[in-house]
Amino acid sequence: MIKAKPLKRGSKIAIISPSNGLPAILPDIYELGLQNLEELFGFQVVEYPTARMPSEELYHSPKQRAEDINKAFGDDTIDGIICSIGGYESVRILKYLDLDVILKHPKMIMGFSDATTFLTYLNQEGLVTFYGPAVMAGLAQLKHIDDAYKRHIEDMLIHRQVPYTYTPYTAWSHGYKDWSVMETLGQCTTFYKNEHPMAFLQQGKPGDVKGYLWGGCIEVLEFLKGTSYWPETSFFQDKILFFETSEEKPSPTNVGYMLRNYGIMGVLHQIKGILFGRPKDYSDEENKALHGIIKNILEIEFGVTDIPVMVDVDIGHTDPKWIIPLGCQIRINAIEKSITLEEHPFG
Numbered sequence: 001m002i003k004a005k006p007l008k009r010g011s012k013i014a015i016i017s018p019s020n021g022l023p024a025i026l027p028d029i030y031e032l033g034l035q036n037l038e039e040l041f042g043f044q045v046v047e048y049p050t051a052r053m054p055s056e057e058l059y060h061s062p063k064q065r066a067e068d069i070n071k072a073f074g075d076d077t078i079d080g081i082i083c084s085i086g087g088y089e090s091v092r093i094l095k096y097l098d099l100d101v102i103l104k105h106p107k108m109i110m111g112f113s114d115a116t117t118f119l120t121y122l123n124q125e126g127l128v129t130f131y132g133p134a135v136m137a138g139l140a141q142l143k144h145i146d147d148a149y150k151r152h153i154e155d156m157l158i159h160r161q162v163p164y165t166y167t168p169y170t171a172w173s174h175g176y177k178d179w180s181v182m183e184t185l186g187q188c189t190t191f192y193k194n195e196h197p198m199a200f201l202q203q204g205k206p207g208d209v210k211g212y213l214w215g216g217c218i219e220v221l222e223f224l225k226g227t228s229y230w231p232e233t234s235f236f237q238d239k240i241l242f243f244e245t246s247e248e249k250p251s252p253t254n255v256g257y258m259l260r261n262y263g264i265m266g267v268l269h270q271i272k273g274i275l276f277g278r279p280k281d282y283s284d285e286e287n288k289a290l291h292g293i294i295k296n297i298l299e300i301e302f303g304v305t306d307i308p309v310m311v312d313v314d315i316g317h318t319d320p321k322w323i324i325p326l327g328c329q330i331r332i333n334a335i336e337k338s339i340t341l342e343e344h345p346f347g
Helices: 029-039 055-059 062-076 092-094 098-106 114-125 149-157 218-226 250-262 284-301
Strands: 014-015 044-047 079-085 108-111 129-131 172-174 191-193 201-203 208-217 239-244 275-279 311-312 324-326 329-333 338-341
Touching: 014 062, 014 201, 029 044, 029 149, 062 079, 062 092, 092 114, 092 218, 108 114, 114 129, 114 208, 114 218, 114 324, 201 284, 208 218, 208 275, 208 324, 218 239, 218 250, 250 284, 250 324
Parallel strands: 014 044, 014 079, 079 108, 108 129, 208 239, 239 275, 275 311
Antiparallel strands: 129 324, 172 191, 201 311, 208 329, 329 338
């Protein structure tokens, strides 16, 4: 895999809006995220033209959104790239990405949700990419979340500790308080105690299981299927997939439809394991139903019983969230209930 140089205090981070123009609509929460990047990690933020572009203009400018990514990679003074927020149609920018520039000038690029499109595509082309917090969703909330979140971001982006064992957060929240209310800006809604950290729906084979991370928002991945940006089935050999659901809250049944498709394509018999992120805004009953559907599809429909399957992992649209480096090897041990990053995501 192609890896970027590690970040450090003083690194320059390009801020882009590859999907949605929310920074122009809600500048206060956006600026709070920028402030946290500077104050908490010592990064220098560099806003690219799309960062605050109005939503309507941004929607009609997929090429310019891609050009911001191309220029950020091509600029040797830039060390990393972070998305302002997600969206719903970044798939339109893929044809404008300059792979030659991107792969010759590797950088840390991070986002989640709709960023799944280009994070998976660039990873398939050989680049380690990062599924993690965005400026407005995840980074703007740092001062209102347990310090373990900040330490995790530092461990993943700045420190060089490998192997690195992921530690589940002790509490989590489904979302954020109103971004237009200054008195609660950056605060999350109710926090819930993490009652079942490192929960396994099935353990698979005993001992260590190793594989290479790939995945993202399960609904966004559907945008790519049937296109030239979707990998061949052989690509999934030795992968550990991670899936998470968006704020649109697909029903457990609909998540099952999407998962079943991976079985029909032959993917489920290629992979080494699956990590399911905690579903945003699900009730306990809905989450229990989802677990039953996942288990039924894997075991009954496709006979996939020999891989570890974890649920309610700190990935995706709940907070705090883990940073997941696509293309890096992890080790899962169901007996120890552990997930360990086996290689450093930076070069």
